[in-house]
Amino acid sequence: MTQICYSKSQRYTDLDTIYEQCSGPGGLRLSDFLAQKMGLRPGSRLLDVGCNRGIQTCFLAKEYGIDIIAIDPWSDRMQGDLMVEHLRSNAESWGVSNRVLGQKIGVPHTNFASHSFDFVHSTTALEMVRGLNGEEGYLDCLREIHRVLRPGGIFGLGEPMHLDSPLPEDLEPYVSHGDFPWKECFRDIKSTTADVERAGFIILESGYAPDAWSWWMEFAKHDPFCKKEPDGDPKTLEVDNGRWTSFGYVIAQKIE
Numbered sequence: 001m002t003q004i005c006y007s008k009s010q011r012y013t014d015l016d017t018i019y020e021q022c023s024g025p026g027g028l029r030l031s032d033f034l035a036q037k038m039g040l041r042p043g044s045r046l047l048d049v050g051c052n053r054g055i056q057t058c059f060l061a062k063e064y065g066i067d068i069i070a071i072d073p074w075s076d077r078m079q080g081d082l083m084v085e086h087l088r089s090n091a092e093s094w095g096v097s098n099r100v101l102g103q104k105i106g107v108p109h110t111n112f113a114s115h116s117f118d119f120v121h122s123t124t125a126l127e128m129v130r131g132l133n134g135e136e137g138y139l140d141c142l143r144e145i146h147r148v149l150r151p152g153g154i155f156g157l158g159e160p161m162h163l164d165s166p167l168p169e170d171l172e173p174y175v176s177h178g179d180f181p182w183k184e185c186f187r188d189i190k191s192t193t194a195d196v197e198r199a200g201f202i203i204l205e206s207g208y209a210p211d212a213w214s215w216w217m218e219f220a221k222h223d224p225f226c227k228k229e230p231d232g233d234p235k236t237l238e239v240d241n242g243r244w245t246s247f248g249y250v251i252a253q254k255i256e
């Protein structure tokens, strides 16, 4: 198992800014974690699925020297601007415009040619598709990711998940409401890994991230929506207190 040292992300210390430019636990440390697990190599071509405002995309392009196409179909909830427009302006300020290209599309309908990418990175995005379109919708996304990877290519998935334990009764109401109820979106690592296998991948490594809970705590403290709505996700996490909510990852390879 790879030893993770966060060597590239540890110098980005302004967590308020980082969490303003992404939308989920882990921020740049999550992408650093996945990048090392995936073995990103300079000069490779990566697809970032669900890039949001693109700060992780820019970080990967700059610190790992890779070329990235980043996709996101939505607009932001604050000003209503396209996520890929935020990505473009972030890429300018990070000095990686020559390495990053955004497209307003989503999985499973990408229209990229098969075998286009060496790597696919996706964090805190596909579980939302599961919430909207169910398990088959989630599997369709994984199959599309498999299709666009070249043989030998690597997929790094980072996703909010729940631990392999029953949902505590007192937590149930907190994870059952809203547009994306966590109860509908989150699965445990075993079931997620099985889905990735069903899409045709072989699994290189999977597990719960060792820093999962501290990423969630960071998110509760620094995410702009959490700051505005302390009775939302921060309250859920407070009630949970580490009993159910976690964050998992799957590193998988396309063989043919």
Ligand SMILES: C[S@@+](CC[C@H](N)C(=O)[O-])C[C@H]1O[C@@H](n2cnc3c(N)ncnc32)[C@H](O)[C@@H]1O
Pocket: 022, 023, 024, 025, 027, 049, 050, 051, 052, 053, 056, 071, 072, 073, 074, 075, 083, 105, 106, 107, 108, 122, 123, 124, 125, 126, 128, 129
């Ligand atoms: C919660 S954000 C996470 C962003 C970022 N990767 C992170 O880890 O902070 C999820 C993003 O997935 C995007 N998304 C939703 N449906 C998608 C789809 N079908 N394909 C790709 N991205 C999608 C949303 O627009 C949103 O920006």
